[in-house]
Amino acid sequence: MSIERQPRVDGGHPAYSDRVLILNPVSGNSSHATRARDLAVDHGFSILETEDEGDAIEFAAEAARDGATVVAACGGDGTVNEVVRGLVEADALGDVTLAVVPAGTGNNFAGNIGIENIEHAFEVIDSGESRRIDLGVVSVPDGPSQPFVNSCIGGLTAEASAATTPDSKDRFGVLAYVVTTLQTISDYDGMPLRVETAGDETWEGDAIFALVGNGRRFPVEGRTQANMEDGLLDVTIVEDKPTVSLAGEAAVQRVFGGDTANITRFQTPSLSMTVLDERVQFSLDGEMVTADTLVAETREGALDIFVGEDYEPNPE
Numbered sequence: 486m487s488i489e490r491q492p493r494v495d496g497g498h499p500a501y502s503d504r505v506l507i508l509n510p511v512s513g514n515s516s517h518a519t520r521a522r523d524l525a526v527d528h529g530f531s532i533l534e535t536e537d538e539g540d541a542i543e544f545a546a547e548a549a550r551d552g553a554t555v556v557a558a559c560g561g562d563g564t565v566n567e568v569v570r571g572l573v574e575a576d577a578l579g580d581v582t583l584a585v586v587p588a589g590t591g592n593n594f595a596g597n598i599g600i601e602n603i604e605h606a607f608e609v610i611d612s613g614e615s616r617r618i619d620l621g622v623v624s625v626p627d628g629p630s631q632p633f634v635n636s637c638i639g640g641l642t643a644e645a646s647a648a649t650t651p652d653s654k655d656r657f658g659v660l661a662y663v664v665t666t667l668q669t670i671s672d673y674d675g676m677p678l679r680v681e682t683a684g685d686e687t688w689e690g691d692a693i694f695a696l697v698g699n700g701r702r703f704p705v706e707g708r709t710q711a712n713m714e715d716g717l718l719d720v721t722i723v724e725d726k727p728t729v730s731l732a733g734e735a736a737v738q739r740v741f742g743g744d745t746a747n748i749t750r751f752q753t754p755s756l757s758m759t760v761l762d763e764r765v766q767f768s769l770d771g772e773m774v775t776a777d778t779l780v781a782e783t784r785e786g787a788l789d790i791f792v793g794e795d796y797e798p799n800p801e
């Protein structure tokens with residue numbers, strides 16, 4: 486890995502800045518890279534640019550091991566997720582403050598922590614306002630644990646993930662996969678699912694989707710930000726799909742609103758989900774994982790992160 490060495494704004498020229506920006510130059514519509522680079526240099530950041538999947542994991546781990554105290558993720562939720570994975574791998578969550586510089590298509594997580602845009606992200610870093618928020622962690626049998634900051638959504642189909650367009654991601658964020666799944670499944674009765682919570686509650690039935698939020702929740706309208714400091718996951722299980730095929734907003738409205746009898750919502754610090762007889766796709770902050778069983782839990786207050794003025798520790 487080569488690190489682009491930048492002079493510091495304070496005039497010093499250390500071999501390596503303790504502020505590192507990990508830049509995904511192709512996230513979103515790719516229009517952000519030059520602006521993000523310029524602002525990063527102005528704010529004394531070293532810059533590492535990703536070229537492929539997994540680079541941000543490696544870069545974040547190495548930056549933390551080299552003593553970085555601020556690591557900024559510039560990209561969409563997927564880039565943020567990879568950077569957090571790197572910090573976890575380097576066992577550096579207590580030593581590094583994460584900054585989110587939003588440059589993805591949806592940027593839902595950035596919005597949930599009060600970061601409006603690239604410029605605002607650097608203002609927030611300057612202000613120094615950080616909080617310790619919960620980190621979601623998922624483990625699957627025989628696989629490594631994987632963190633998620635925003636959401637873990639189960640019940641998606643491979644066809645739907647392939648068919649989801651940037652335009653749809655722009656409009657619906659991570660729910661774009663939900664919308665495309667609804668549009669591409671015709672005679673699907675749902676997945677036979679068993680969910681067990683930390684409090685030994687069990688939910689069993691056919692579900693279309695199971696949505697687990699750490700940074701976000703899944704209301705029909707209004708604020709999507711969850712309480713990220715309560716040590717709890719916000720779980721929404723959707724049992725039925727609309728019987729008629731609906732597009733876009735109408736599908737989201739029908740699935741999450743209207744007849745709420747088909748929706749089960751609860752909060753829990755941890756849960757296990759088992760899909761009987763089949764493997765399904767789970768999106769972890771938009772990155773796909775295929776599994777038939779997984780455990781999701783929160784690590785309360787594990788992630789130190791810069792937050793904007795609009796971040797509400799205890800949202801409605």
Ligand SMILES: Nc1ncnc2c1ncn2[C@@H]1O[C@H](COP(=O)(O)OP(=O)(O)OP(=O)(O)O)[C@@H](O)[C@H]1O
Nearest residue numbers: 512513535536538560561562563564589590591592
């Ligand atoms: N230089 C690169 N060229 C191609 N793909 C890249 C590059 N760097 C990172 N990636 C890929 O980009 C993905 C992350 O994209 P990210 O989620 O940040 O942006 P997005 O999909 O545009 O936004 P959003 O998540 O908001 O929809 C990673 O899975 C990684 O594989």
